[in-house]
Amino acid sequence: MSLYTKTGDNGETSLLGGKRVSKSSPIVESIGNIDELNSTLGLIVCELQGEVRTAKKFTEVITSVKRIQKWLFVLGGDIACVCCSEKQFGAIPKIVPEYITVLESEMDLWEKELPQQKHFLLPSGSKAALFAYQSRAICRRAERSIVIAAESFSIDPVFSKFINRLSDWLFMCFRMINHISGQKEDNVIVR
Numbered sequence: 001m002s003l004y005t006k007t008g009d010n011g012e013t014s015l016l017g018g019k020r021v022s023k024s025s026p027i028v029e030s031i032g033n034i035d036e037l038n039s040t041l042g043l044i045v046c047e048l049q050g051e052v053r054t055a056k057k058f059t060e061v062i063t064s065v066k067r068i069q070k071w072l073f074v075l076g077g078d079i080a081c082v083c084c085s086e087k088q089f090g091a092i093p094k095i096v097p098e099y100i101t102v103l104e105s106e107m108d109l110w111e112k113e114l115p116q117q118k119h120f121l122l123p124s125g126s127k128a129a130l131f132a133y134q135s136r137a138i139c140r141r142a143e144r145s146i147v148i149a150a151e152s153f154s155i156d157p158v159f160s161k162f163i164n165r166l167s168d169w170l171f172m173c174f175r176m177i178n179h180i181s182g183q184k185e186d187n188v189i190v191r
Helices: 026-049 057-080 097-113 127-150 157-181
Strands: 012-014 020-022
Touching: 026 057, 026 127, 026 157, 057 097, 057 157, 097 157, 127 157
Parallel strands: none
Antiparallel strands: 012 020
16 A cells, blocks of 8 residues: 555545545644644653663653553544544544543652742753653644634543643653753743
8 A cells, every 4th residue: 555645635634434624624733733742752752762771760751651652643543533423433542531640640749759849940951851841832732723623523522631631741741851860940030
């Protein structure tokens, strides 16, 4: 099977289930933002794999990021199924509330290790931490695009809850990576 199909040459693409939509559709925008987010999570993993020898704690972060990458593939598939019938959608894995609970539990554990945050923080520190901060910004864009898509399509509310919690998780991940690396947090206090 060829990688290129030429079916999108006129500005349309197919969702799961076969429905054709414009590439300007908010559904396609959401899927693209999720894909971009997943790519930047890959950069975090790439950076941290080189650091594992200096701090074993990075192995836990890598494992969590890879798990989230898989969940983002599930989310993209869920969103691509918004026009599927229940029969078609039944075989597709789904984002479930338990994923949100896992994110919250990890954040709670990290918060116990991190110094108390008293000010807004600048994006700074290690390259891996900065990729986490950038991922958070992309995650916020993905969340906005999902909310916009929900105005026209029937989107499960758990999708926005998951992506919202993920942006919080990515901020905590940014802080945790810097903490493990021994990087000082830069606050936004202007003098």
